[in-house]
Amino acid sequence: MDNNSVRDKVLAAIRQYDMLTGCKSVTVAVSGGADSVALLHSLKMLEKELGFELSACHVNHNLRGEESDGDEAYVRSLCRELDVPLRVFSVDVTGSVAKHQSTEERARELRYEAFAEISRELGSKVATAHNACDNTETVLLNLLRGTGLKGLCGIPPVRDYLIRPLLLCTREEIEEYCGENGLRYVTDSTNASTAYTRNKIRLELMPRLLEINPSLHEGVGRMTFALGEDSRFLEEMAENAIAEAKAGDGVYLCEKLHSLPEPILHRVISLMLREKDVEPTSLRITGFSEIIKSGTGKINIEKNKFAVVRKGVAEVQVIPQNYRKKIT
């Protein structure tokens, strides 16, 4: 196996992002696709060397009838073959999907609920098989939407108990690895029908970008890593700042807010809006920032929610619906 193999890159990612410190148990989320199969296999190769206990989980979404059950059966046989204990979750997506929610979103929710359960019960890290191409696609998707720093950080290599050890490997390398190691994998028929934009990026843009820069994924990987550090640092400063400015429940001292540098103030306002379930759009942040600076003001930011600055404090006020009816 050459120096750039998936196994080595998985090891590099584990070290670079400090994925396994203080953790003796890793559960791989295995769908049966090339990515998760390669991840399971490479972590099996590293199990002894790194001294963790490997297990797997599979979430059967029951969305594709026999095909779903076939995937589950394949994952069961693979885990037996590799001698990895497996836990299978069978979930009812269609029966539990909420209004205004796509099947895909609900499936994702249930999947991550299963991961959380596994992590709680086994005290393990849960490894998902996102790769370098997924990361680049996510960055482009967010760039196309005109995201801020956070969106440009791509897929987080580590978040709580979740780890993504395949983030340094491209889809090509992963498929090659499966081939070299005689690993079969399933192809999800719904993959072809995922979101329009991501598909356009994957199929139309990516080949052209790779033509311009064949090592695009490495470059973007380095970039998202550095941006992630910048972003976390600024977020931490904002969390400290909002704690310092707090004068009561949801009420913040203007005096403290005034003295914050622009990028921190914007993040603090974003936290204040999120506290009241308001999406922090750049328009709302700018508006709120302006009345904070002017020392007084009130702006309607959402149906019955107002950003209010007066008597030296700033807050997001939520007017109860019936009260609202009276005054309108």
Added chain:
Amino acid sequence: MDNNSVRDKVLAAIRQYDMLTGCKSVTVAVSGGADSVALLHSLKMLEKELGFELSACHVNHNLRGEESDGDEAYVRSLCRELDVPLRVFSVDVTGSVAKHQSTEERARELRYEAFAEISRELGSKVATAHNACDNTETVLLNLLRGTGLKGLCGIPPVRDYLIRPLLLCTREEIEEYCGENGLRYVTDSTNASTAYTRNKIRLELMPRLLEINPSLHEGVGRMTFALGEDSRFLEEMAENAIAEAKAGDGVYLCEKLHSLPEPILHRVISLMLREKDVEPTSLRITGFSEIIKSGTGKINIEKNKFAVVRKGVAEVQVIPQNYRKKIT
């Protein structure tokens, strides 16, 4: 004229980026192309309202024979027509181009030297005609190279005496503006032969990206603005930190460096490398950071240059060439 016209967006950019505070004189760099012609015309419309004195400059690079002189003649006639004082610089690019330098680079150098001269003599801001599409292209170009936060900030709206009031306008809007206002403009025959990558981005990628998100340029514009704030804030923190850590010429206290958060330490190391004319690649920054953290070490970062940490200080050492010969 509608609400989104070039004139209104120029005004919005001037206000948003605070381009004219404390400045009574603006010189537009006019090549004669659609962008600079539209910029000159729209600033002429705003001259009285904003109370600055408008002038223009044109740099004749003498690279395209009669075509160059034709451009100059057109700019002269346009400025006469709009009653804007004009200064023309005639520069010798081919006769002064350095080894390992492209004609294009040298032309750019001479152009910005002329802008600096104008700014010194008239005490004016120099307005260049970079537009929203140029900004998006620059971001994509840097993204493709795997840039850091700085590269994602795009074209700075304000840098020293330079201002870019067209940054909120797309190429399309600018050409429409020229049409509506009966403004003729020249087309630079070398535009078609500019850098391969930028052209690929402009001609092949951009149409596809705009298909996915028709308001791409606005989104990227908002993004680069916010990222610019983040970036400048982090750079300022780094400049303060390096000043605090300084123990002598090019020598910095490890004790101070140790205590810096990662994103600031990386920027400080980047500054230390630049001080000794070393390009701060991520590999060099990571290596230097590691020996700073370990408290001692020496790494070869470039031919005769070393990153050295010992006795509590860190520095970039440059070994004189003849000394190097002796020891090798």
